[in-house]
Amino acid sequence: MCNSKVAPDAAELAFAIGDVVIVSGLPGSGKSTLIERAVADLDAAGGLVARVDSQHVRDAWERGLPGRMPYAVLRPAVRVAHYVRLHRRLRPDGGAVVHDCGAHPWVRRLAAYHARRRGRRVHLVLLDVPPRVALEGQARRRRRVSRRAFRRHVRAFGRLVADAKAGRPPDGCRSAVLLDRDAADALKAIRFK
Known part of the structure; x- marks a missing residue:
């Protein structure tokens, strides 16, 4: 049975070595920033912690492509490459932190499948920020999702948050x-111990 908890302001979140942590939130909510800032490169045993973030794929593609490709064209290609990378990075042993918008339940199911096979948990x-804050984050990074897509994200993520508040994390997830x-800003580290 899954547990769900609402975290108080804390400087650190700790998970078991080898577990998978999915950082989810609306586009522009600060998922990449949190992962970059808080996730240690190594777990407590010295094993590498995989960071699976679509922003890394996007940055690499933008550096390698001549000129500026419109985001509307780049985004679907980056998404496919990110999901392929996700599938590969979840197979080996070791912890992983995964960037996810929360709109695609199959991402959580894929992570849960790989974690179960290794005797690990997800x-x-x-990141529960208001939609207006997420839109401001999109404006700062100059990457806006369409209104239609953003509304879809808001609905899907709203269901995840409501379930977490009610003590019902998604299937396959041990905790939420x-x-x-404020709590995200106060969080200094996500560690695997």
Whole structure:
């Protein structure tokens, strides 16, 4: 049975070595920023912690492509490459932190499948920021998703947050940790011990 908890302001979140943590939130909510800032490169045993973030794929493609490709064209290609990378990075032993918008349940199911095969667990960290804050984040990074797509994200992520608050993390997830903006800013480390 899955547990769900709402995290108080904390400087650190700790998970078991080899577990998978999915950081989920609306586009522009600060998922990549949190992963970059808080996830240690190594777990407590010295094993490498995989960071699976679509932003890394996007940055690499933008550096390698001549000129500026419109985001509307780049985004679907990056998404496919990100999911292929996700599938590969979840196979080996070792912890992983995965960037996810929360709109695609199959991402959580894929992570849960690989974690179960290795005797590990999946945890969900939800960045619960208001849609207007996420839109401001999109404006800062100059990458806006369409209004239609954003509304779809808001609906899907809203269901995840409501379930977490009610103590019902998604199938396959051991726990759900809910962070508002202040709690996310206060979080200094996501570690595997």
